[in-house]
Amino acid sequence: MSRRAVQSRIARTAESLFVAKGFEETTVDEIAAAVGMSQRSFFRYFASKDEVVLDSLARLGEDMAERLTERPRDEPEWDSLRRSFDPIVERYTDPGHREHDAALQRIVECSPRLFAAYLGRLDRLQRTLADRLVARAADRTGCEPDALLLRATVGGAFACLHATMLHAVADPEAFARCLDRTMAALRPAAA
Amino acid sequence: MSRRAVQSRIARTAESLFVAKGFEETTVDEIAAAVGMSQRSFFRYFASKDEVVLDSLARLGEDMAERLTERPRDEPEWDSLRRSFDPIVERYTDPGHREHDAALQRIVECSPRLFAAYLGRLDRLQRTLADRLVARAADRTGCEPDALLLRATVGGAFACLHATMLHAVADPEAFARCLDRTMAALRPAAA
DNA sequence: GCAATGATTGACAGTCGCTGACACTTACGG
DNA sequence: CCGTAAGTGTCAGCGACTGTCAATCATTGC
Numbered sequence: 254m255s256r257r258a259v260q261s262r263i264a265r266t267a268e269s270l271f272v273a274k275g276f277e278e279t280t281v282d283e284i285a286a287a288v289g290m291s292q293r294s295f296f297r298y299f300a301s302k303d304e305v306v307l308d309s310l311a312r313l314g315e316d317m318a319e320r321l322t323e324r325p326r327d328e329p330e331w332d333s334l335r336r337s338f339d340p341i342v343e344r345y346t347d348p349g350h351r352e353h354d355a356a357l358q359r360i361v362e363c364s365p366r367l368f369a370a371y372l373g374r375l376d377r378l379q380r381t382l383a384d385r386l387v388a389r390a391a392d393r394t395g396c397e398p399d400a401l402l403l404r405a406t407v408g409g410a411f412a413c414l415h416a417t418m419l420h421a422v423a424d425p426e427a428f429a430r431c432l433d434r435t436m437a438a439l440r441p442a443a444a
Numbered sequence: 445m446s447r448r449a450v451q452s453r454i455a456r457t458a459e460s461l462f463v464a465k466g467f468e469e470t471t472v473d474e475i476a477a478a479v480g481m482s483q484r485s486f487f488r489y490f491a492s493k494d495e496v497v498l499d500s501l502a503r504l505g506e507d508m509a510e511r512l513t514e515r516p517r518d519e520p521e522w523d524s525l526r527r528s529f530d531p532i533v534e535r536y537t538d539p540g541h542r543e544h545d546a547a548l549q550r551i552v553e554c555s556p557r558l559f560a561a562y563l564g565r566l567d568r569l570q571r572t573l574a575d576r577l578v579a580r581a582a583d584r585t586g587c588e589p590d591a592l593l594l595r596a597t598v599g600g601a602f603a604c605l606h607a608t609m610l611h612a613v614a615d616p617e618a619f620a621r622c623l624d625r626t627m628a629a630l631r632p633a634a635a
Numbered sequence: 636g637c638a639a640t641g642a643t644t645g646a647c648a649g650t651c652g653c654t655g656a657c658a659c660t661t662a663c664g665g
Numbered sequence: 666c667c668g669t670a671a672g673t674g675t676c677a678g679c680g681a682c683t684g685t686c687a688a689t690c691a692t693t694g695c
Contacts, residue, residue, distance in 0.1 A: 281652070291674050296653065365564060372567060373560030401611045405626045408603025416596035435596045441630050471680065482645050487682065 260298050260308070263288050267305045272356055276306070276364040303370045306360060310371065314378040316340040321382055326393045330386055330403065331440050334410040337382065338432065341414070345421070345428040358422065375411060383407040406441060413439055451489050451499070454479050458496045463547055467497070467555040494561045497551060501562065505569040507531040512573055517584045521577055521594065522631050525601040528573065529623065532605070536612070536619040549613065566602060574598040597632060604630055 267284045281302050285295040299305050317337045324333040344350045361371050383404040390398035413435040421428040458475045472493050476486040490496050508528045515524040535541045552562050574595040581589035604626040612619040 280650090292652095293654090293675080294673060297672080300653095302652070368567075369560040369564030372563035373556060376559075376563060401607055401622060402626060402629055404611070405604045405607035405630055408607055409600040409630050412599025412603050413596045416592055416599055420592045420595070431592060435593060438593055438634055439596055439600050439630075439632050442633060443629055472682090473680080483681095484646080484683090485644060488643080491682095493681070 256298070263295065263298055264305050264308065268353075268357065268360070271306070271360045276302075276360050276367055303367055306357060306367060307371060307374055309357065310374060313340055313344070314374065314381075317378065318381055318385065321385055326389055330390075330406050331410065331436070333386070334382070334407065335433075335436055338410075338414055341418075342429045342432065345425050351425055355422065355425070358418070362419075375415070379404070379407045379411055409439055409441070410436065447489070454486065454489055455496050455499065459544075459548065459551070462497070462551045467493075467551050467558055494558055497548060497558060498562060498565055500548065501565060504531055504535070505565065505572075508569065509572050509576065512576055517580055521581075521597055522601065522627070524577070525573070525598065526624075526627055529601075529605055532609075533620045533623065536616050542616055546613065546616065549609070553610075566606070570595070570598045570602055600630055600632070601627065 263284065266287045267279070270279045270284060270287060281295055282292050284302075284305075285292045288295070299308070317340055320339060321333055321337040324336055344354055361367050383400070383406075386403045386407065387398050387400050390403065413432065417428065417432045417435055421431055454475065457478045458470070461470045461475060461478060472486055473483050475493075475496075476483045479486070490499070508531055511530060512524055512528040515527055535545055552558050574591070574597075577594045577598065578589050578591050581594065604623065608619065608623045608626055612622055
């Protein structure tokens with residue numbers, strides 16, 4: 254059984270426990286027992302209890318970073334960022350994932366500790382995307398781009414995404430429309 | 445001795461230890477011993493080890509929220525938000541606080557766990573400010589304002605602030621100038 | 636001046652997340 | 666058949682944090 258498959262099995266078991274009892278109230282001993290392994294082995298597959306939940310987000314982040322690199326060099330940064338959010342939009346509209354992802358989002362939002370860890374991941378992702386935009390701009394213009402401004406631009410786009418995600422829990426259908434509207438309203442004049 | 449004074453004494457002692465050894469490497473047993481109290485009493489003054497560092501930020505957040513409520517109702521939200529950031533700008537330029545705050549910022553940024561908790565606080569502060577802007581807009585226009593857009597606007601402004609803070613560690617003098625420049629560039633057209 | 640009262644504290648035990656060390660078992664290649 | 670590598674369980678331990686209880690200390694009312 255591959256490592257990935259075991260991780261997936263642990264994650265599925267853990268998430269059902271989290272939904273049933275809450276994240277903080279679920280012990281990793283309980284998770285390990287439910288999966289049928291020792292606590293020690295649990296930590297061989299996940300570095301922390303947080304990561305069980307945040308792991309799927311990490312993969313989504315990789316997708317987003319990949320989308321960004323696929324965008325044309327001379328596209329306005331704001332549009333490239335909007336396109337890099339497409340994987341999330343797709344997950345929200347895909348009925349196969351929507352229900353599961355909504356449950357995950359509820360788990361994250363209900364635990365301040367986990368939510369903070371989630372924000373930390375988001376921040377790291379923003380750094381990654383901003384770095385790529387800096388490299389892209391340097392490649393295109395040949396001179397040193399404004400890293401601060403690009404970092405803030407990425408932050409602004411993620412603010413739109415974050416606000417929309419918190420807003421659209423009730424109405425997943427409207428996600429893409431809300432995101433587009435918000436990003437249109439916050440679009441920087443220079444980009 | 446007042447509760448506040450004890451907290452301040454603990455915070456000062458802890459911060460010097462954090463600077464010397466790092467946040468993760470400093471035990472709350474060590475902090476308690478350095479202050480001259482039991483570990484149990486430490487947790488009577490601070491709910492967690494994180495809070496020792498993040499407490500001063502919480503007070504700064506209250507200042508910011510207060511500044512926002514003092515702004516005129518019909519001022520563009522973006523400008524009100526910029527003004528609510530003034531307490532931070534003042535702290536960066538005040539030579540009495542600058543050195544200490546820079547040390548605190550370094551501590552926070554060096555510990556991913558602490559940094560995530562910091563982001564969590566920032567997010568809660570954004571919710572507070574956004575709620576006030578929603579109430580303000582409702583009070584002014586008489587009809588239901590666009591809460592999603594206001595939340596995203598606050599997020600965008602904080603993205604400018606966050607990016608500037610990470611950027612200006614090297615050059616605190618330029619903080620206000622960088623913040624103004626970034627916020628001018630990301631200013632929403634409609635606000 | 637004293638006793639009742641309430642707040643503050645220390646000591647202790649315990650939970651939970653997480654880590655290191657070691658022994659064991661299984662699978663695979665020589 | 667042996668050696669090696671990978672995966673696992675067990676145990677011991679650390680550090681953050683909590684509940685409990687008894688002792689202490691200051692305050693208030695008499």
